[in-house]
Amino acid sequence: MTLYLELLLIGLSLGSLYAVVALGYSMVYGVVRVINFSHGEVYAASAYFGYWLITDLDLPLIGAMVLGAVFATLLIFCVERLLFRRIGPGQRLALLIAHIGVSVALRAVLSLAFGEQFVSIRSSLSPPVRFELFGVPLDSLQVSLAATAVLMCVALWVVVHRSSFGRALRAVAEDREAAESRGFSPSTTIAGAYLIGAACAGFAAPLGAALTELTPQMGLSLGLKAFVASVLGGIGKPVGAMIAGISIGIVESLVGGLWGSAYRESIFFAVLLIALLAFPRGFTSGLDPRAEYAK
Amino acid sequence: MVIANTAFFAGLYAMLALGLHVSWREAGVISLAHAAFFGAGAYAASATLMSFAADQHTVGFLPFVVSLLAAMFVPGIVAALSGLLLLRVRGDYFVMLTLGMAEMARNLLASTEFLGGNLGLRGIPAVAWGDLSLSAGGGATAVCLVLLTFVYLITQRLVSSRVGLAFRLVRDDELLATITGHDAFLMRWRGFLFGAMVAGLAGGLVAPYYGYIDPNFFGINEAIFLLACVALAPVSHPLVTALAAASLLVLTFAVAWLPLGPEVVGAGRQLVIGLALILVTALKPGGFAVGPFLGRT
Numbered sequence: 001m002t003l004y005l006e007l008l009l010i011g012l013s014l015g016s017l018y019a020v021v022a023l024g025y026s027m028v029y030g031v032v033r034v035i036n037f038s039h040g041e042v043y044a045a046s047a048y049f050g051y052w053l054i055t056d057l058d059l060p061l062i063g064a065m066v067l068g069a070v071f072a073t074l075l076i077f078c079v080e081r082l083l084f085r086r087i088g089p090g091q092r093l094a095l096l097i098a099h100i101g102v103s104v105a106l107r108a109v110l111s112l113a114f115g116e117q118f119v120s121i122r123s124s125l126s127p128p129v130r131f132e133l134f135g136v137p138l139d140s141l142q143v144s145l146a147a148t149a150v151l152m153c154v155a156l157w158v159v160v161h162r163s164s165f166g167r168a169l170r171a172v173a174e175d176r177e178a179a180e181s182r183g184f185s186p187s188t189t190i191a192g193a194y195l196i197g198a199a200c201a202g203f204a205a206p207l208g209a210a211l212t213e214l215t216p217q218m219g220l221s222l223g224l225k226a227f228v229a230s231v232l233g234g235i236g237k238p239v240g241a242m243i244a245g246i247s248i249g250i251v252e253s254l255v256g257g258l259w260g261s262a263y264r265e266s267i268f269f270a271v272l273l274i275a276l277l278a279f280p281r282g283f284t285s286g287l288d289p290r291a292e293y294a295k
Numbered sequence: 296m297v298i299a300n301t302a303f304f305a306g307l308y309a310m311l312a313l314g315l316h317v318s319w320r321e322a323g324v325i326s327l328a329h330a331a332f333f334g335a336g337a338y339a340a341s342a343t344l345m346s347f348a349a350d351q352h353t354v355g356f357l358p359f360v361v362s363l364l365a366a367m368f369v370p371g372i373v374a375a376l377s378g379l380l381l382l383r384v385r386g387d388y389f390v391m392l393t394l395g396m397a398e399m400a401r402n403l404l405a406s407t408e409f410l411g412g413n414l415g416l417r418g419i420p421a422v423a424w425g426d427l428s429l430s431a432g433g434g435a436t437a438v439c440l441v442l443l444t445f446v447y448l449i450t451q452r453l454v455s456s457r458v459g460l461a462f463r464l465v466r467d468d469e470l471l472a473t474i475t476g477h478d479a480f481l482m483r484w485r486g487f488l489f490g491a492m493v494a495g496l497a498g499g500l501v502a503p504y505y506g507y508i509d510p511n512f513f514g515i516n517e518a519i520f521l522l523a524c525v526a527l528a529p530v531s532h533p534l535v536t537a538l539a540a541a542s543l544l545v546l547t548f549a550v551a552w553l554p555l556g557p558e559v560v561g562a563g564r565q566l567v568i569g570l571a572l573i574l575v576t577a578l579k580p581g582g583f584a585v586g587p588f589l590g591r592t
Contacts, residue, residue: 082577105570106569116561221398224395227391273392
C-alpha cells in the first residue's frame, strides 16, 4: 500500500511540473492554433539559467525563480518579435516550422554551453525540509512545486476569465477576424499569451530543476508530455491543463513503478496516443484542435 | 573517402527527402514518423541479412535484394496500419501524433534486447558481389546513387501523373476533391505509405554500410532533420527537394570538418539545422504556401 502511495505522490510531483508547462502550451495554442514547440526549450533554458544563478552566483532558489521568469519572458519576447510576428496569420505551417527551428537551435545552444551530461542543482541548495506524509518521504521542494502549480493555475484562471486581457484572449481564440473588428489587437494579444506562458515556465523551471537533473534534451520529452496534457485538459482551460498534467504524472509514475522502466516510455506513449485519439477535445471539451480554422 | 562517404549520405537523404516530399508537398501529410520508418527499414533489412548470413560474414546480391524488399515491406505495413488511425486527424495534431509514434518506436527498438537493445544491432553481414562492396566506400555510394535515380524517376512520374494531380487536389481543397469523386482519406493514406516505403528503402541501404545500427539515431532529431530537408526546398519540385536535402546534408557534414572538438559536432549540426529552419521561415514565410492546415491564402 505504501508503494502505491509513494508512486502516487511522486506522480503528483512530476505531474505538477507537467501541469505548469502545459499551462503555457494551453495559453498559446488557444490563440494561435500552433503547437508552441519552443515552449519546452524555453523551460529548459530557464532551468539552466537558474542552475547558473544558483551554482555560480549563489542565489537563493526563490531569487532564481523570479529571475528565471524574467529571463524566459525576455527570451520569448525577442523570439516572438523577431520571428513569429513576421509570419502572417494564414501561415500556420510556416509558424510551426519556425517553432521547431527555434526549439532545435535553443537545444543546440544549451548543449554547446553546458555539455550533454546531466547536471544537478541539489548539491548547491540548502537541504530541503524533509517530512513524512502517511509513511511516504517528502520534501519541501516537492510541496513547493505542487503549490506553485496550483497557484499558477488559479492565477491564470483569474486572468483568462476575469480580466480584460483574458477577454481579449478568449475573443481572439474564438474568431480572430471578428475580434479584430471589435477593436481587439490580435498581435498584442498573441504576444501577451506567449509572454504569460513563458513567465510561468520560467518561474517554475529552477524549482523543477532542483527536483530532477538537467540535460539539454529535457525540453523535448517534457514538451511532448505537457502538450498532451494541454490537449487532454482542453485547449485554453488552465484548470483542465492542470488536472491533465497531474494525471499524466501519476500515470507515468505508476506505470514506471509497477512495470519497470524498460518499456515504460513505449507503454506510456501508446496509452497517450490512444487517449488523444479517443478524446481529441480533451476531458473538459475545450476547443477542438482537429478543426480547421481559416485564420 | 570523405567524398564517397558524404556523397553516399547526400544521396541517401535526397532519397528520404523525395519520400517525404510525396507525403508532405504532394499529399499534404506532414509526417515526423518518417525517421521511424527509416529505422524500421534498417532493422528489417539487417534482420533479413543476418538470417541469410548464417556463419559467413558476407552475403551476395540476392540476399541484398530480399533485404531491400523487407526494408520496404515492414515500414509499409506499419504505415498502412498506423495511417488508418492517425490520418483521421490533421494539422499540428497529426504532427504531434506522428512525433509520439516515432518516439515510441525508438523507445521500443532501444528496449528490445533481441534487437540489440540500446547499444544497437551489431554484426550485420557485409554485402558484396563481384567487385562491389556495400560497406562504407565507393561501391556503396554508386549503388545508392543508382537507387536514388530510380526513386527519383518514380517520384517524378508520380508527381506529374494524374495521381499527383489527385494528391495535390486533396491537399489543397478537400471538399472539391470529395465532390469530384476522390477519396481524400485514401489519397493521403497512399501518400503516407509511399513516403514510408521510400524511407524503408533508404534504411535498407544504411544497414550494411557500417555493419551496425544505433536505435537512438532514428529519433526526433532525425525526424526534424528530414523535415528541414524538405522544408528548405523553395519550390515544390522533386529535383529541388532532392538538391535541398543533399545541400543541407553537406552543410551539416561540413560542421564536422571544422577544427572543433568532437563533442561539439553534434550540437553544432543541430544548431545549423535550427538556424536553417529559422532563416527559411523568417525570410520566406510564404514559402510553404501549400499545406492542409493553412487558411485560405
